[in-house]
Each structure stands twice: as C-alpha cells, then as structure tokens.
Amino acid sequence: MKTIGILTSGGDAPGMNAAIRSVVRTSIYNGVKIMGIKQGYNGLLNGEIEEMNLSSVADIIHRGGTMLLSARCDEFKTEEGLNKALNIIEVFGIDGLVILGGDGTFRGAQKLCDAGIQVVCIPCTIDNDMGYTDYTIGFMTAVETAVDAIGKIRDTSASHGRANIVEVMGRGCGDIALYSGIAGGAESIIVPEVEFNIDEVCKKVIQGKNRGKLHHIIALAEGIGDAYEVAEKIEEKTGTETRVTILGHIQRGGSPTVFDRILASKMGNKAVELLLNGKSGRALGIRCNNIMDVDLDEALNTEKNFDIDLYNIGMILSI
Template identity: 80%
Template sequence: MKTIGVLTSGGDAPGMNAAIRAVVRAAIFNKVRVMGIKQGYNGLINGSIEEMNLSSVADIIHRGGTMLRSARSDEFRTEEGFNKAVNVLEIFGIDGLIILGGDGSFKGAKKLSEAGIPTIGIPCTIDNDMGYTDYTIGFFTAVETVVDAISKIRDTSTSHGRANIIEVMGRHCGDIALYAGLAGGAESIIVPEVEFDIDEVCKRVIQGRNRGKLHHIIVLAEGVGNAYDVSKSIIEKTGTDTRVTILGHIQRGGTPTAFDRIIASKMGGKAIELLLNDKGGRALGIKCNQIIDMDIDEALNMKKVFDMEMYDTTKVLSI
C-alpha cells in the first residue's frame, strides 16, 4: 500500500476535516502518499485529485464542512461512470480508498471494494441514521446547534407567551430531534419513528398554559410532515399563538464538538491502520465508546433502532 486516496461524499458533517487530517497525518507517518479527491465521486470520475502533505491539513481540525468539498454523483451510479472512477484510481496509482460519508457513500465504497479496490468507510452524517454504529461523526455537533437554538427561541417565546415549533433535520431518523429535545427541555418531540397525536401535543400546551407556563417548545423532525400544518392545528385547537422556526442547513455547519473531533481523529487513524494491514471493504464505527470495524455490507444491512426508552423519558420529564 503505497498511495491512499481520501474523499468526502454526500452531505457534509462537522468533523469531516478532523477525519481528513487524521488520515493524511497517519498515512504520512507511515510513509504512505495521500491523494485528496475533491468533490466526492464526481471528483473521482473527473480526476480532480492532488497529493496532500502535512501543510494541507494544518489548522483544519476545528473547522466545519469539508476542505475536500462534497457532491452527490448520479454519474457514479451508472456503469460508465463507475468504470471511469476505477480507471482514474488506476491512473493515479491509488491502492486504497477512504470514504467519508453516509449510507449512500458507503454503497459506493462497497461497490468499489467488490471491484477489487480496498476501501474503508468512515461514518459522517449529522442524522445518526446508520444502525451499526452508536454515533456518526457530526451528529453531536448538530445536536449542540439545535440545543443552542432552542435556548434562544425559548427566550423570545416566553416574552410573548407563544408556542414554537422547531423543525430539525431527519427525514427517516429522529435522533437529532430526540437528543436535542431532551437536552433542550422541549415539551413535545415529534419524530418519524413514533406516530404522534396532535391532540396530545395540544393537551400539553393547554396544561402548561393553565399552570402559568409562558412558552411551549416543540421539536419536530422534518420527516414527520409540514411544520406549518402542525402549527395551524395547535392554533385552532388551543388558541395559542404558535410560530415555526426551520433550522435547515445551519445544523450542518459550525465548529465540531470535542467528541466529534476525537472520534473523527481515531477513525481516521484506524482507517490507515486497516489499509496497511491489507483490510478493505470495512466500515468504521463506535460501540460502547470503542472504535470498531466490520464488513461494509453487513454494516449497510443493519437496521437503525430508535431509542424508545429515551423517548419515553422525554415524555416523563416534560409534564
């Protein structure tokens, strides 16, 4: 293993830069060349590749986003596009590839591995929607961003005696809403994994108002439905002025938390270790605070399990 490539694919996540830094420095420490592939699989197909050195990754561990930039690639999913990518790897003499991203990125890594190219997947997605790992890189930074927003919105909601729906990312996975809602003291949390009853939410609004509560925070994952429709129902059923705040892509940016930097750094180093030991087709993750690796196909097939115990705790604490 003389030359290793690294790319970031799909949605960006805070901590990607920390992982890139770890990959580059661990490789150079082991006297292996590193080629940075820009703009994900699109960049791989188009040969947007340059060699990286220690200076390439200086002063990036604390930065959000990805210095290699990212993109989604429809062309890579085609046979012609995939074959182009394989040819480019051969042209640049890249012996192994480290791919940072989520579920879709890992599917590309699996396909490359099946084509004989050793690949390692590092889970980077704010949604925390990969079932084989306890946490993905970027998740806790996104949660902190939402918790900070909840605190600010609670201030203004209290001033006006309003309810406020905060829509967060999570089309199919409600972990951001769940964790941020618990940490932020939300009165109601609405997630795709649990069918919600609008009357139950309204009951909580009325009960809080009757005991003199001046605000009501509802955290809603985007996959549940239209936040404005929920707001309209609450206004009609309770008479409480209800506003909507959609956080959107602000959740993807910002300085990564210490935890995200730590697991990103550990996974980046572990990825190099695996490739140097001729291990490919592996997905890295974290279980019980330990970095683990498993077959990437097995990882992709593990279903995400929603933490109902935590969800029930939020209902108990928000009475």
C-alpha cells in the first residue's frame, strides 16, 4: 500500500473535513502517499486528483462541508463509467481508497471493491440512517443545529401564543426529529417510523393551552409529508395559530460538534490502518462507543432500527 486515494460523495455532513484530515495525516505518518479526489465519483472519472500534504488539511477540523467537494455522478453507475474509474485509479497508481458518504456512496464503493479495488468506507450522513452503526458522522451536529433552532422558535412562539412545526431532515429516518425533539423539549414528535394521530397532537395543544402554556413545539421529520397541511389541520381543530419553520440545508452546515470531530478522527485513522493491513470492502462504524468495521454487504443490508424506547420516553416527558 504505497498510495491511498480519498473522496467524499453524496450529501455533505459536518465532520467530513475532520475525517479527511485524519486520513491524510495518518497516511503521511505511515509513509504513504495520499491523493485527494475532488467532486466525488465525478472527479474520479475526470481525473480531478492531486497529492495532499500536511498543509492541505491544516485549519479544517472545525469547518463544515467537505474541502474535497461533492457531486452526483450518474455516469459512474454505468459499466462504462466504472471501467473509466478503474483506468483512472490505475493511471494515478492508487492502491486503495477511503470513501466518505452515505448509503448511495457505499453502493458505489461496493462496485469498485467487486472490481478488485481495496476500499474502506466511512459513514458520513446527517440522517443517521445506516443500521449497522449507532451513529454516522454529522448526525450529532445536525441535531445540535435543530435544537438551537427549536429554542429560538420557542421564544417567538411563546410571545405570540402560537404552535410551531419545526421540520427537520430525514426522509425515511426520523432520528433528527426524535433526538432534537427530546433535547429541545418539543411537545410532539412526528416521525415516519411511527404512525401519528393528528387528534392526539391537537389534544396536547389544547391541554397545554388550558394550563397556561404559551407555545407548542412540534418536531416533524420531512419524510412524514406536507408540514403545512399538518399545520392547517392543527389550526382548524384547535383554533391555535400554527406556523411552520423548515430548517432545510442549514442542518448540513456549520462547525462540527466535539462528538463528530472525535468520531471522524477515530474513523479516519482506522480506515488507513485497515488498508495498510490489507483489508478491503469494510465499512467503519461505532457500537457501544467502540470503533468497529463490518463487511460492506452487511453495512448496506442491515436494517435501521428506530429507537422506539427513546420515542416513548419523549411521549412521557411531553405530557
């Protein structure tokens, strides 16, 4: 293993830069050349590759986004695109790849692995929707961003006696809504994994109002449907003015939390260690606070289990 390549693909996540820094510096420490691939798989196909050094990753551990940039690449999904990628890897003398991203990124890495390239993947996605690992890089930062927003929205909501739906990211996974809802003291949490009853939400709004509560915060995952439609129903049934705040891509940006910086640093170091030991087709994760690695097939096929116990705690605490 003389040369390692690194790329980031799919949606960016806070902590990606910390992982890049860890991979680059661990490689250099071990006497291995490290090549940065810009624009994800698209950049791989176009040969947007340059050698990185210690200075390349200076002053980035605290920055959100990805210094290597990211892009979608439909061409890579074709047989012709894969062959082109394999040729580029050979031309640049890359012996192994560290690939950062989510489910779709991992599937692309699996194709390279099946074609004989040594690959190790690091999970970076704010949705925390990969079932084989307790947490993905970027998730905790997104939750902190959502909690900060909920606190500010509560202030203005209470000033006007309103209910407010805060829509967070998570199409098929409600973890951001669950964690931020509990940490932010939301009165209702609506996620795709649990069927919700609009009348139960409205009952909480009315009961809170009757005991003098001036606000009602509802944390809602984007995968649940139209937040404005939910707000309209709440307003119709309760007579309480209900506003909607969609946080959107603000959740993807910002300086990563301490948790994400340390998680990324550990995983980046471990990724290089695995490649140096001849391992391939591995996906890094964290379970019970221990960094571990599993086969890529397992990572891609492990069902995500929603923490229903935590959800029930949220229901109890929001009475």
